[in-house]
């Protein structure tokens with residue numbers, strides 16, 4: 208795992224640098240005028256270490272041509288000047304128990320030993336989510352499902368099934384908005400809150416403990432905007448979530464490539480997979496091969512933290 212210290216003083220740790228259809232993150236710090244367009248990519252923070260998501264790339268089944276950097280929206284200044292109380296940019300302390308907006312979790316380093324966290328994005332999907340759930344159940348795997356709000360509204364039964372099986376839920380925005388940091392604050396709030404509401408309406412007892420920005424498009428580290436993507440999520444009780452291994456399964460790279468990605472895992476990786484967004488047969492077949500391998504290797508399945 209590599210780490211960089213940014214100008215803003217954030218420590219960014221990345222374990223793997225890849226992203227679907229996107230640019231590889233090359234490290235930080237970012238120039239002050241650089242748009243923060245991270246990818247659903249790797250960045251990881253070890254427990255208690257402030258970190259930021261990687262910039263670049265995306266994990267989603269979207270045309271790569273749609274990867275123009277988002278504009279720096281309001282509140283995306285350089286962040287160097289401390290905000291004065293009451294003005295935009297004032298940073299309040301997180302409430303007790305509230306996740307830190309300055310940490311984008313992408314590892315399982317809170318646990319000693321070999322732990323791996325599997326995360327499934329973009330569902331629920333009536334064809335693939337039940338198959339993934341059946342397979343996870345077969346290996347007694349607890350995973351994290353990053354659901355899209357409109358899909359949750361369409362398939363509340365599947366949200367209930369995910370929650371009922373003991374998996375963690377993750378808010379992945381209402382409409383899979385990949386340019387959240389560039390949106391007006393009201394739109395950012397709505398995308399994030401509406402998805403969480405959709406999950407809770409479907410499964411009131413769901414453990415919606417994470418938020419993952421589509422395409423990893425979090426606000427950039429140290430963004431003083433009180434309505435930065437991470438701060439909105441944290442205020443709603445959700446920990447910003449990244450990943451450290453991108454299988455790029457949405458690109459259909461072949462079963463062997465997906466298996467190989469997972470087999471690169473170290474002791475504390477968070478793996479990005481998809482249970483929706485198209486034909487996920489490759490993902491399913493890869494899981495059928497790699498889950499017994501992970502068990503044989505002594506991995507325990509975990510949640511990111």
Ligand SMILES: [Zn+2]
Nearest residue numbers: 267328329421
């Ligand atoms: Zn996604």
